[in-house]
Amino acid sequence: MERNKADNRQKLNWILTGAAIAFAALAIAVCLLLKPKTGAADRFVIRYGDGKTVAFSAWETRTVVIRDGEIADRATGEGDENVIHIENGEAWMEQANCPHGECVKQGRLSEETAKKRPLGTWIVCAPHRVYVELAEGGQ
Numbered sequence: 001m002e003r004n005k006a007d008n009r010q011k012l013n014w015i016l017t018g019a020a021i022a023f024a025a026l027a028i029a030v031c032l033l034l035k036p037k038t039g040a041a042d043r044f045v046i047r048y049g050d051g052k053t054v055a056f057s058a059w060e061t062r063t064v065v066i067r068d069g070e071i072a073d074r075a076t077g078e079g080d081e082n083v084i085h086i087e088n089g090e091a092w093m094e095q096a097n098c099p100h101g102e103c104v105k106q107g108r109l110s111e112e113t114a115k116k117r118p119l120g121t122w123i124v125c126a127p128h129r130v131y132v133e134l135a136e137g138g139q
């Protein structure tokens with residue numbers, strides 16, 4: 001009889017331990033599943049040249065110069081040049097010497113403006129083949 005009680009107590013302990021582990025595993029699984037959904041679009045991926053990409057956090061302040069399909073140190077206005085500015089979660093084409101400057105007219109891209117812009121999460125400079133995409137982090 002005493003022994004049965006001890007056995008039962010041990011069984012209960014195992015059940016409780018198992019339940020605690022299962023609960024922890026479930027909690028971690030839920031966190032992992034929810035993460036991509038709550039993950040904000042918080043970086044800008046710039047595509048240029050022949051399939052080159054470079055990505056920056058949307059929350060760093062940075063000016064990126066692309067000239068003739070390469071990243072350049074500073075703007076000179078020579079060649080096929082685009083100047084992209086990133087600041088406070090927004091990116092925009094600051095300068096470009098493409099024929100019509102359409103990319104400059106596309107204005108500011110951010111998580112907020114992406115909902116209303118005709119090009120959504122993209123800034124496109126078709127003549128220079130420079131593309132800026134607002135993307136989720138960790139992809």
Ligand SMILES: [Zn+2]
Nearest residue numbers: 096098103125
């Ligand atoms: Zn352009």
